[in-house]
Amino acid sequence: MKETFRWYGEGLDKISLADIRQTGASGIVTSLHEIPYGEVWSRDAIGKRRDLIKAAGMDWTVVESLPLHEDIKRGTGDLTMLFANYRQSMAHLAAEGIDTICYNFMPLLDWTRTDLHAPVANGGTCLRFEAHRMAAFEIHMLGRMEAAEDYPSDVLTKAAEWYTASTQEDRDTLLASIMAGLPGAFDRYDVNGLRQALQSYSGLGHSDLRANYKRFLDEIIPTAEELGMRFCVHPDDPPRDILGLPRIVSNADDIDWIMSAHDSNANGLTLCSGSLGANPDNDVVAIAEQNASRIHFAHLRNVRKDPDGSFEESAHLEGDTNMVALARVLLNEESRRKANDRPDCDIPFRPDHGHDLLSDASMGTYPGYPLIGRMRGLAELRGVIHALEAI
Template sequence: MEQTFRWFGPDDVVRLPHIRQAGATGIVTALHHIPYGVVWSINEIEKRKRLIADAGLGLEWRVVESLPVHEAIKSGDGDLDPLFANYRQSLRNLAHCGITTVCYNFMPVLDWTRTELSAPLPGGASALRFNAHEYAAFDCFMLERTGAEREHTPEILARATAWFDASSESARSRLLANIMAGLPGAYERYDVPGLKAALARYHGIGKAELRQNFMRFLAAVIPTAEEVGINMCVHPDDPPRPLFGLPRIISNAEDIALILDAASSRSNGFTLCSGSLGAGADNDVPAIAGRFAERIHFAHLRNVAKESDGSFMEADHLGGDTDMVAVVTILLREQKRRLEEGRRDWRIPMRPDHGHELLDDVGKLTHPGYPMIGRLKGLAELRGVMMAVAALERLPL
């Protein structure tokens, strides 16, 4: 697999030389400064490519993460033809510049969601964490969403009430900031009234309606992606459950099958995120990887440790509940199949997703979940698994 690293651009605290030192050869990035729905011009794409190439480190921009889907497309609101046209033009421009793997998501309003960004680990390290009772406290007592109490168990509601009653204004503000932190590309952070307004735009939109809007998006863009040789790869929901009354439509194997069947083109693929899917109590990540291996165009490899109440913690890359050796083995076997098929793009780009805050990264202003050292550690561990599996099974790396 091609070893890549996410980079948030020239303002990222993590620098390109750091990424090269980690042993990665591919860069995963996006033009975050361009507003959603606006065309990514060839000039802007080439500017970012030159920035990476001019570092002289042998790094290449290999994956776009993300080419964002405008919120109006997700909600199905208004005349969407101009937005579809702009998205198609961005795909054409990316293909013109030689970038042919595009990761995106269809999560309404929020991206990945955690309630704690610095959950303590032994020795002073920290991890991202989702606490079910803090999420319920925010949902029921800060958002004051109608009917929210019915969506939480009595046990979680009791803990949520206790947390809220004991919390200070600063603790509540921190919880809001933590929930907003999963929007690294948008840089748009809501306050509580703003989040309420954003959620209101989805009033009356359930899972069926959101799925219908997604199918409309696929019908509008996949033919162009196929025409120009772009592999689109949708990212699973994180966490794979409804949030704040918003439906989620890419949370399990059934959801993925429906999406891939909606457009049988190879250009309609998905990103295997072992952590996002792994947070679902009923998701068997190796089984999902094996079932849909032919349509995996990109892999986020990370792990989570789940708890019975729906809480979970970001674990070590080779720890947690998902058998990472099994996942890597499936991906390497799929690479071999593609190579034997004669495909030039037989290698699957992967990146170590999220990482613990360790050592000198503690306290640095890195993007939440994306400290350098924790991801370097994860990549080294995953590289070891890849090399061992490849040697044992005589599989190409």
């Protein structure tokens, strides 16, 4: 398996490529986050980023992400131009030798947490999703009273208690935490702005979002096949409807639908063990086995779940998912690919998210993307993989 590390780019990331090189990773996962959604990525901009990474002794292994404009998800606006721009960016990436694109189809928000610095028992901090804080945000801050149907009664009671006791600073911190999953050129919302943005999705249900996703695949996957590119969708995080927005990449059935929508190796999966693992109904190892031939990229991290729907990022080998069994599935798939002479026999993975450890707290990196915490995760995963390879 190919070790990679996510990097947000010069001017956006406090971690340098030289720092990442010292972790032992040989590949970089990045995006042109400075370019607004829907605009074409030029060959010049792509080439400069690729050459910068190459000069640091690594390669640009996966694009994460070539983001989708919200109009594509909503099915509104001038989609002809947006799809044309998207295909042009794909062609420019392929021309510069970059052939794997991770993307998601989450409406409006990316990954969502309510606490960016939850304390960890042995020291350090982690990302956490607290069900009652999310309920407090939806019901008492956004005024989305229908959200009460989405939470059990004990969570609603705790949500009301938290809101009553909270200060304006507490509420501002909660809003900032919920918005933190969106890097680069995107709209950050205040409470009123988020209410208005949610209105643009009013009336859109799961079947509507699936139809819009199918159109995206119909527009993009044939071009990916022509260019020799691999697309790999990232699961929803958390894997459940949120803020009244439907989510359609949350479980095994969703993934089966996506894979069958275009039965092509170009239409693949980013196996994110943390995102899928936050749903207690998901068997992450079984999902990996079922879709192994279409996994083009892996985010390896772990979560620890609570009965009320809360969860937090655990250390990579200490959460609810058996990471040794999961790594074994990926290594077995690599062996099958090598036996069949597939060109994509080495599956890239990155240590996704990490605890803020030691000097991480003072670096000011993107939430969930510290240097030392991810390096610890990479080292642990590397040990598991090397041990399994030696058996």
